[in-house]
Amino acid sequence: MKAVKVSDVSFSYSQEVKALRSISFSVSSGESVGLVGPNGAGKSTLLLLLAGLLQPEKGHVEVFGVSTSTRGFSETRRRIGVVFQDPDDQLFNSTVLGDVIYAPVNVGVPRKEAEALAYEALLAVNALHLKDRRPHRLSFGEKRRVAIATALVLKPDLLILDEPTANLDSVSRLELMDLLRRLNLGGTTVVVSTHDMDALSGIVNRVIMMDAGCIVGGGDLREVLADEVLLATVGMKPPDIVRLYLMLREIGLSRGPVYSVEEAYDDLKTRLKPLS
Amino acid sequence: MSRIPTSLKDLFSGLETLLEVEDISQSSGFLQGIEPCTRLLALSSIIVSSLFASSFVQLSILYAPIPLLVVFSKAPLGGFIKRNLFVPLPAIALGVPAFFMTGGNMLWSAQLGPIFVSATIEGFQRLIIFAARLWVCYGCLSLLTLVSGIDGLLSTLTALKAPPLLVQLFSLTYRYIYLSVHECVRVLFAREARTIRQRRRLNFDSLRSLAGIASLLLLRSYDRGERVYLAMKARGFSLEATVDAPLRIRPRDLLFFLAVTVYSVLVVALVASRI
Numbered sequence: 001m002k003a004v005k006v007s008d009v010s011f012s013y014s015q016e017v018k019a020l021r022s023i024s025f026s027v028s029s030g031e032s033v034g035l036v037g038p039n040g041a042g043k044s045t046l047l048l049l050l051a052g053l054l055q056p057e058k059g060h061v062e063v064f065g066v067s068t069s070t071r072g073f074s075e076t077r078r079r080i081g082v083v084f085q086d087p088d089d090q091l092f093n094s095t096v097l098g099d100v101i102y103a104p105v106n107v108g109v110p111r112k113e114a115e116a117l118a119y120e121a122l123l124a125v126n127a128l129h130l131k132d133r134r135p136h137r138l139s140f141g142e143k144r145r146v147a148i149a150t151a152l153v154l155k156p157d158l159l160i161l162d163e164p165t166a167n168l169d170s171v172s173r174l175e176l177m178d179l180l181r182r183l184n185l186g187g188t189t190v191v192v193s194t195h196d197m198d199a200l201s202g203i204v205n206r207v208i209m210m211d212a213g214c215i216v217g218g219g220d221l222r223e224v225l226a227d228e229v230l231l232a233t234v235g236m237k238p239p240d241i242v243r244l245y246l247m248l249r250e251i252g253l254s255r256g257p258v259y260s261v262e263e264a265y266d267d268l269k270t271r272l273k274p275l276s
Numbered sequence: 277m278s279r280i281p282t283s284l285k286d287l288f289s290g291l292e293t294l295l296e297v298e299d300i301s302q303s304s305g306f307l308q309g310i311e312p313c314t315r316l317l318a319l320s321s322i323i324v325s326s327l328f329a330s331s332f333v334q335l336s337i338l339y340a341p342i343p344l345l346v347v348f349s350k351a352p353l354g355g356f357i358k359r360n361l362f363v364p365l366p367a368i369a370l371g372v373p374a375f376f377m378t379g380g381n382m383l384w385s386a387q388l389g390p391i392f393v394s395a396t397i398e399g400f401q402r403l404i405i406f407a408a409r410l411w412v413c414y415g416c417l418s419l420l421t422l423v424s425g426i427d428g429l430l431s432t433l434t435a436l437k438a439p440p441l442l443v444q445l446f447s448l449t450y451r452y453i454y455l456s457v458h459e460c461v462r463v464l465f466a467r468e469a470r471t472i473r474q475r476r477r478l479n480f481d482s483l484r485s486l487a488g489i490a491s492l493l494l495l496r497s498y499d500r501g502e503r504v505y506l507a508m509k510a511r512g513f514s515l516e517a518t519v520d521a522p523l524r525i526r527p528r529d530l531l532f533f534l535a536v537t538v539y540s541v542l543v544v545a546l547v548a549s550r551i
Contacts, residue, residue: 103511
């Protein structure tokens with residue numbers, strides 16, 4: 001079943017600013033897809049369209065078989081969790097707990113159940129100790145974790161994240177990547193927009209590349225990461241570890257690229273062991 | 277605000293601090309333990325009684341329990357009194373015409389050209405009662421805002437069957453105040469980061485700069501407001517959405533309401549009969 005189906009969608013904020021131009025793609029249930037591209041490529045707009053928060057000018061967007069333009073889509077929205085680029089936009093209540101229970105209370109979950117769901121979501125992002133704090137007094141990393149908890153609280157089937165690893169310290173970043181990987185393994189469909197090519201390899205298995213409101217390429221993550229020319233068309237570079245192995249391959253010291261530090265470790269261990 | 281602001285940043289940081297009264301509402305004081313709806317009605321009974329009070333003595337007795345409630349509610353009494361000290365001045369300014377326009381025993385008179393101006397003892401009494409009445413009302417409302425968090429106020433409004441649209445507008449306004457203040461503080465910090473000569477006073481230049489910031493702030497707040505609205509919509513917000521408002525009145529709530537109401541009525545009725 002398709003979790004997301006985008007058919008010939010165009011969107012513009014004004015006559016001069018065309019954010020998306022005739023975009024079509026689909027995402028299967030349980031898939032994890034990354035949107036990559038330079039600033040202004042239209043990634044954030046596309047994510048807002050997927051969440052039904054903006055309506056396409058042309059074409060249509062379906063999520064779990066329901067068009068985002070129909071009135072009944074608000075029911076489907078319960079199955080979607082959205083994490084915005086700036087956590088300050090997402091956190092607007094007086095306490096962290098108040099912010100996390102906002103969605104369940106809004107959709108009519110009784111208070112006690114809503115609190116239980118909120119505790120679970122906060123625990124998942126390692127932020128339960130922040131429950132009584134004021135959101136605007138948290139550090140950026142803490143705000144980000146709470147923002148993710150607000151999206152996870154209703155146990156969404158589709159999780160949409162806009163630049164989730166931006167401005168996070170390396171430990172928080174790894175924790176977030178691990179969480180997203182676990183959610184995806186548990187069956188949650190993940191659509192994530194990012195510039196962070198290193199993070200992509202830990203989160204997604206397919207990439208859609210965007211530039212100037214159009215899809216300019218994409219495919220299996222490993223194929224895209226190893227294609228320096230394709231990445232260069234959208235102003236991006238492969239992760240450092242992939243680049244290192246591509247350079248080694250060029251001088252005949254490696255047979256193929258690796259895509260993560262763990263893979264590089266295994267490769268080096270195998271090759272260096274006979275020498276020791 | 278612990279001191280008078282001497283710069284724009286101080287001014288807005290102070291405003292931000294004022295918005296932090298929610299900290300008090302979350303402490304475990306006496307009034308915080310009373311059901312919000314009962315609390316509102318009980319303090320309203322003091323306000324209503326003050327409208328019927330006709331002497332300074334009555335109003336003073338009505339005001340007497342308010343500082344006690346502040347102390348029992350673990351709110352800072354000093355801050356509360358400071359806030360309340362500001363009330364008599366505007367109240368007297370508003371009530372000054374009564375001083376001159378009420379007939380009775382002459383206290384002072386003067387001929388100002390063609391106009392004869394006179395002040396009376398009865399006018400003075402009216403002015404004092406007006407200021408005292410305002411003080412009682414402000415004291416009650418001030419106490420209520422100190423001990424009621426936004427969630428409590430929303431629950432109370434919902435429990436009192438206020439129109440849902442009004443409740444939602446109230447909650448949105450509250451959230452946008454926070455956002456606007458934060459946006460303003462950010463703009464001011466950004467400005468200060470590029471200010472070589474420190475300005476320490478609110479003067480014409482800084483006020484002109486404030487006007488420029490205000491227009492920029494309006495645009496930025498609008499922009500942020502749009503994004504926050506999308507975030508709320510993504511989490512099921514609609515104008516039809518209801519605020520979770522469980523109304524659980526316990527015996528202690530009822531006792532508090534009855535005690536305050538009976539006290540207010542007795543003060544007005546008994547003290548009036550003795551004067």
